Amino acid sequence: MRTIVIEPEYEAWRAAARQLLAQGVAPEEVLWTDDAQEESLFVREEPAAAAAEQGASAIKVPAAFMDLARSVAAHTDARRWGMLYRVLWRLTRGAERHLLTMATDRDVRQLQDWSKAVGRDIHKMHAFVRFRLVGADAATGREQFVAWFEPEHRIVRLAAPFFEKRFAGMDWSILTPNECAHWDGTRLHFTAGVSRSSAPDEDALDDLWRTYYRNIFNPARVKISAMQSEMPKKYWKNLPEASLIAGLIAESTGRVRGMLETEERAAKPAPNNAYLKSLHAMNQSEAAAQNHESDPA
Amino acid sequence: MMDLTRKLEILADAAKYDASCASSGAARKDSRGGKGVGSTGGMGICHSYTPDGRCVSLMKVLMTNACLYDCHYCINRRSSNVTRARFTPDEVVQLTLDFYKRNYIEGLFLSSGIIRSADHTMELVIEVARKLREVHQFRGYIHLKTIPEASQDLIALAGRYADRISINVELPSQQSLNTLAPEKNLARTESAMGHIRGKIEERHAEKRKPDAPKPPPFATGQSTQMLVGADASTDAVILGCADKLYTSHRLRRVYYSAFSPIPEPSSILPLKAPPLIREHRLYQADWLLRFYDFKVEEIASAADPNLDLALDPKLSWALRNRATFPVDVNRAPRELLLRIPGLGVRNVERILAARRYTRLRLADLVRLRVQMKKLLPFITTADHHPAKLGLDSDSLRARFLPPPEQLEINFDAPPTPATSDFLSVRSGEF
Numbered sequence A: 001m002r003t004i005v006i007e008p009e010y011e012a013w014r015a016a017a018r019q020l021l022a023q024g025v026a027p028e029e030v031l032w033t034d035d036a037q038e039e040s041l042f043v044r045e046e047p048a049a050a051a052a053e054q055g056a057s058a059i060k061v062p063a064a065f066m067d068l069a070r071s072v073a074a075h076t077d078a079r080r081w082g083m084l085y086r087v088l089w090r091l092t093r094g095a096e097r098h099l100l101t102m103a104t105d106r107d108v109r110q111l112q113d114w115s116k117a118v119g120r121d122i123h124k125m126h127a128f129v130r131f132r133l134v135g136a137d138a139a140t141g142r143e144q145f146v147a148w149f150e151p152e153h154r155i156v157r158l159a160a161p162f163f164e165k166r167f168a169g170m171d172w173s174i175l176t177p178n179e180c181a182h183w184d185g186t187r188l189h190f191t192a193g194v195s196r197s198s199a200p201d202e203d204a205l206d207d208l209w210r211t212y213y214r215n216i217f218n219p220a221r222v223k224i225s226a227m228q229s230e231m232p233k234k235y236w237k238n239l240p241e242a243s244l245i246a247g248l249i250a251e252s253t254g255r256v257r258g259m260l261e262t263e264e265r266a267a268k269p270a271p272n273n274a275y276l277k278s279l280h281a282m283n284q285s286e287a288a289a290q291n292h293e294s295d296p297a
Numbered sequence B: 001m002m003d004l005t006r007k008l009e010i011l012a013d014a015a016k017y018d019a020s021c022a023s024s025g026a027a028r029k030d031s032r033g034g035k036g037v038g039s040t041g042g043m044g045i046c047h048s049y050t051p052d053g054r055c056v057s058l059m060k061v062l063m064t065n066a067c068l069y070d071c072h073y074c075i076n077r078r079s080s081n082v083t084r085a086r087f088t089p090d091e092v093v094q095l096t097l098d099f100y101k102r103n104y105i106e107g108l109f110l111s112s113g114i115i116r117s118a119d120h121t122m123e124l125v126i127e128v129a130r131k132l133r134e135v136h137q138f139r140g141y142i143h144l145k146t147i148p149e150a151s152q153d154l155i156a157l158a159g160r161y162a163d164r165i166s167i168n169v170e171l172p173s174q175q176s177l178n179t180l181a182p183e184k185n186l187a188r189t190e191s192a193m194g195h196i197r198g199k200i201e202e203r204h205a206e207k208r209k210p211d212a213p214k215p216p217p218f219a220t221g222q223s224t225q226m227l228v229g230a231d232a233s234t235d236a237v238i239l240g241c242a243d244k245l246y247t248s249h250r251l252r253r254v255y256y257s258a259f260s261p262i263p264e265p266s267s268i269l270p271l272k273a274p275p276l277i278r279e280h281r282l283y284q285a286d287w288l289l290r291f292y293d294f295k296v297e298e299i300a301s302a303a304d305p306n307l308d309l310a311l312d313p314k315l316s317w318a319l320r321n322r323a324t325f326p327v328d329v330n331r332a333p334r335e336l337l338l339r340i341p342g343l344g345v346r347n348v349e350r351i352l353a354a355r356r357y358t359r360l361r362l363a364d365l366v367r368l369r370v371q372m373k374k375l376l377p378f379i380t381t382a383d384h385h386p387a388k389l390g391l392d393s394d395s396l397r398a399r400f401l402p403p404p405e406q407l408e409i410n411f412d413a414p415p416t417p418a419t420s421d422f423l424s425v426r427s428g429e430f
């Protein structure tokens, strides 16, 4: 049994896995850890010789595996490195090249579940990041925005390119406890994580946004569980509109009752408008034509 | 002068009855290399959810809620005494950009009450889209509601700036429109849809010519909305209308919107509880039409024109067609696998892929997270043969009642409402 200590990143896992595979080390013989605390408990394996590297360069795996591995690597479950290596082993040494098409396989299913959780976390980051305007660059005049977000997994690098594409025309930083992403119009770069207090709390537009949110809500179709399954409470503290939710729910019954108790309005006659007149004439002649068509005589 | 906050209150409130908020299916574009912001393409993003369970993806507003028409289900109709407001094009442009830059939304859904004439109204709506695209290089999602009576040139122009355009059919028959929306005409709506379809396909064909210059952009899809429960139309009529729109005009989506109470009710259309479960079943049926190769007559026939509210339409079909089952998941062709209650399109694909290498057993299906309870009576696997008795017994339907909590079909439309969500109008209970 050997213990492999790596940085918690896809590239680190990949480099180590290539060597192990080239040396023919079976998955059962490896313990993986990305926990520096644990590291002292084990004797660190020295990287294998260049010869092993050479053998490794011939390893071919389906492209889908690389994508899957990259996303699974961002998950926080400690077992992922070992599971990735086991599937890699089965794909290559195990001659199960079709393995990834087997959604019924236990290992594959597990990797897919992790990947799905990571994908969802990325999606929620794209959705729930809220930028706050902090100023403008004195030289370029570009507006500068800062956001705070708390992802569940290590997804900042995977999620950042989306923001680059969408917000290329403004400068922005997304701060998270784990890692921060920054865009200045030419370069996307990353820095270490920071604390919540580094990010602004509010934006002047938040009130107008809450006005929109309050008014787009339909009190006649309250469905709280549907809202919460897509927007779990853990995100609420960083969403400016979430402070309205309780009040909107509480008022909804009364608002609907008010509608039901409102006296019904009679139809008003059509105003004197040329367009409306032409429309009515058109409708009448079309109705007449239809009647004529269906007239059996 | 009314301030911006007040206008937004009125004009967002006026827009909330449009169910569509989808922002998917646009052509891929982004803001790199430009001066502005915005990107589209790929999966739509719901930036928030309101307590009605609906996604907030686009800023959905009306240009104005003043309207010449008198659609009795609509709060904006001319007979309503609602407070009227009107945005200037610049106000909508600024709001869209401000909201977008904060990542509150991923675009604009702009509609309008009809003022002065169809063309005049269309021009106002188009002006917003033009400014966003041309002055601000906005590359986010734009959905424009169009008016069938507007000139073809204006509808074509709207399509140039928008990612999606839509015209609401509102009700599935002219007869219903005559009573509830006397200004609207189904034939004109359909002819405008046909025209839009032509434009979309024309552009598509241009794009595929090998060395032709890139054609100007045009919306990649059109959608529509039908109101459910405002008139007496059966589900068969509603689905028949939807099916026709999908096949003859290639619509991307038909949205079904349960008629829900509005302030300013009309004497011609008394308020009642929104038929949320019916709306949900219609979405499920719509899914079956589009992705499961079902025909309308199989789901809702002339003899039995309304969907079973207690069971999802696929299960309901299976119970009416027991002779088809059990289906052998290791052998059956794709089209038959798609008919199995509890089995979605994705899992059908997974089964097809996996069974090339293995004979599937129940444990394999469990790992696919299918709803075993629903599935079991209808399938055979290497280690499971349902008792014939089970399939034939009358109690099979009862087994699936009360309605399963979990949805069989995932869609981005409103999810199953619990019975407690029903309004009891008479007693005033909510």
Ligand code: SF4
Binding pocket: B067, B068, B069, B070, B071, B074, B075, B076, B077, B078, B112, B113, B114
């Ligand atoms: S045309 Fe009809 S549905 Fe549209 S805003 Fe006017 S009254 Fe409402």
